[in-house]
Amino acid sequence: MEITKPYLLFLGDAPDQLAAKTASGVVDWRRDWCVGQMRMEGCGADVGLEDLDVAGAVAAGAKTFVIGVVNAGGMLPDHWVDVIVEALDSGMDVASGLHMRLGDIPRVAEAAKANGRSLFDVRHSSERFATGKGARRPGKRILTVGTDCSVGKKYAALALEAEMQARGLDAEFRATGQTGVLIAGRGVAIDAVVADFIAGAAEWLTPAAAEDHWDVVEGQGSLFHPSFAGVTLGLLHGSQPDAFVVCHEPTRTNMRGVATPLPSIAQVIEATVSAGRLTNPDIRCVGIAINSSALSEDEARAVIDKAAADHGLPATDPVRFGAGPIVDRLIAEFG
Amino acid sequence: MEITKPYLLFLGDAPDQLAAKTASGVVDWRRDWCVGQMRMEGCGADVGLEDLDVAGAVAAGAKTFVIGVVNAGGMLPDHWVDVIVEALDSGMDVASGLHMRLGDIPRVAEAAKANGRSLFDVRHSSERFATGKGARRPGKRILTVGTDCSVGKKYAALALEAEMQARGLDAEFRATGQTGVLIAGRGVAIDAVVADFIAGAAEWLTPAAAEDHWDVVEGQGSLFHPSFAGVTLGLLHGSQPDAFVVCHEPTRTNMRGVATPLPSIAQVIEATVSAGRLTNPDIRCVGIAINSSALSEDEARAVIDKAAADHGLPATDPVRFGAGPIVDRLIAEFG
Known part of the structure; x- marks a missing residue:
């Protein structure tokens, strides 16, 4: 399609x-x-x-x-x-x-x-998926994950794709939600897939590729969201990312739509590495994407600088200030 | 239904x-x-x-x-x-x-x-589920989890139900797979639910109940299975278990159907507690169910004794030797 x-x-x-x-x-x-x-x-x-x-x-x-x-x-x-x-x-x-x-x-x-x-x-894939295999595939993948739903994972992935392409990398956005599919012209709304096939659909979406090719995978949900974490985990396992970026909206206190408190960025990094190792033992965090749309520019810069210092990782608002710092790290680590 | x-x-x-x-x-x-x-x-x-x-x-x-x-x-x-x-x-x-x-x-x-x-x-629920809410509900729940798929989670849950009822507890098996649904006469094949609704379906299956009522929830997949972990996580979050039992088949070396090695029982306990805390901060492991069908009785007893000693938990083959030791612990901890 x-x-x-x-x-x-x-x-x-x-x-x-x-x-x-x-x-x-x-x-x-x-x-x-x-x-x-x-x-x-x-x-x-x-x-x-x-x-x-x-x-x-x-x-x-x-x-x-x-x-x-x-x-x-x-x-x-x-x-x-x-x-x-x-x-x-x-x-x-x-x-x-x-x-x-x-x-x-x-x-x-x-x-x-x-x-x-x-x-x-675009919410209903006509594709028939296999169950996930979990085997390593050639090619590289970067996934956006979040402290919550609706914190900017899609926009972060698109900003990463744009910056990676501007640097001459072979990078392609991989859509996992309905708006993303319209933006990419293809993809799969992964939350609409039958539960048995979440990881399989993610494997289908990010197939074997040239070793220097990057799939930039739109994340879904959050490992810490009690409604949708299963989707997040299946997408993480199926896309077997080499690298991931944690997306965070700093003014949010509760998970969207529920009473669960927001996890910390550190918790998300730890949980993503811990679960992601199952299908990619070398998974690592390469940056933090702060959605600063509710902040002034000064406030945004302060939050970003603190996130970078706290976690020893590049941080940016990739939409407001560009994804440059994260792509710098990606190139430094993966060439 | x-x-x-x-x-x-x-x-x-x-x-x-x-x-x-x-x-x-x-x-x-x-x-x-x-x-x-x-x-x-x-x-x-x-x-x-x-x-x-x-x-x-x-x-x-x-x-x-x-x-x-x-x-x-x-x-x-x-x-x-x-x-x-x-x-x-x-x-x-x-x-x-x-x-x-x-x-x-x-x-x-x-x-x-x-x-x-x-x-x-029974693979296709006609029920329309809501997304999970993650809120605590009254009543108690025990979930069987596994080091792999097909290690005896359904039979362990049924053996627990039988032993709990024999002790006079108000316990009811909650089916999450097609055979389980036929055994219970109702339930939901949770791997056939649309991904967005895994946790919501698990909440529907294990609704608010009397404080001394136990839902004995049939587990699915494994947090360490690269094909199905999303289903396992959604079921864990939605069923918000107070207690869980780790099911293990001691002769298995690879996850079923894939090349991924089996996790240890300790890894499963740690990952289940870590993820399960999101919807039940008091979640704890109350026992180990060894599927010893491939072992002689002497071998089975040796494996069970070692598992109990290694983890400081009651262990049994609940089908071969009964679920007694685990139910003893459950009653000691929860009354």
Whole structure:
């Protein structure tokens, strides 16, 4: 499955900017893949692209109509169906990160079939995975892990990919969540895989490669999150990373959505090394990514400097200040 | 979902005894629920029950036709369909632990509908789970964990349940795999749950209960198995056990199906306490269950005595010698 580029980003009638964070993610990292945005009446989001309708997007070369908005319950509202059918009738594929499958909407399924177009439900992989094997594979892998969910693991991985590529490394972002899959054009929403196949899906996502190739793997959840740690562990075992980066949001006190307190960065490093050794005995931490979006620049620099000093590791906010210090360490350790 | 008792155990044309291990498990632990076995021509398995046909089983009171045989690939062979339809037409429900869903076989689905009977695909829960919450719940829980897959975690849990009930404790086996679900009549095959919901499914399975109630939870996989550790961790977090028992097969050298070496019992204790503290800070190991089926009785006693001495914990083969020593410790620690 590879989603065809370029995209028209459909924002529907998203009530606010947060509801369009899927589209924002694509624009932040793959601006060149986007010909424009499409908004319906009442839309409160704007991702800064030219407003186009379906005909205008097709004229601009758009190949895939991307539903870039999340919705309560992951349902696709009935009043979006007309424009989705119009996109299919106009020759575009459709991609969605909603829970509901596009193919479960009869008019959408029929229009896709009639026009020979593809429907990409990025939350639901059509791939059949094997169980994990745990055997070492050639190629190198770096994984972002977190003190919590939603602390910036995806953005850290994308910033690492960009900086590694800028240094001439052969690096490729590997998406493990629905927004990541839209940003990469492929990947697997690993939390939607059947539990037996988490590690196997991660192995499929990061296959054997040239020795100097780096897969930059988007992390999920946290080993310390009581809802999702199983996903995190399976991804760690399956991706068998040589290196990992701990992502942390310094103003957070509780794990997202639950009453569990946040672990320390040191606890995350220790637990990740301890569990990761099972499939890669040489696993090591190469840096700390601080998500400083809630801090002033001075506060951010202070938190980053303290994290670096406390742990003897390069630290940065890779989105705000670039991933340079971490990539310096990666090159120093792995060449 | 509660499977109606008693059962007719269908062995089909299972080539050997191993292929009928689902049925064997039911007979070993729930002999009273079984009115007989049904075997087709060429069947090489025998679980020691009276041979009955569908009519004979119905006359003996059977309510559910249980497919007690596993098959390469988990498929249901075409030549079993006639007898399944006959069972439905005769008023029995049908339960299966195969990967393939009963309802995906048109003749079976139609016969179930026409007769108003239920189809139980015990690998596929129809329950919709929430994500795990991680909050402490009243009631007590004991979990079996393992140095590997297939080391006797289910049988250890069932032996613990039997011994705890014999001592007058309010104890109930909680099934997490397909054979366990048939033995319990309910439960959830937790490795078949979508990854996001592993911990949530475990919380659903072991809900809030009276303070002196014990859920005896069937473990899955191993924290040290590179294919399945994510399932193990989610089950550990979701079931938030007060106590756990480490199950070990002393002749095994490699993790099942992979090249990874077996961890030590001490490593499993340490990793289980470390990870389990997230949802139960008081988690502790209360014993070691040695699966000594490959050893003579003298060898078994020697291995058990050494494990007890090495770890300062009660050890036994709970199936061969009973779970007494572990339950002694449980009562001493928890009253």
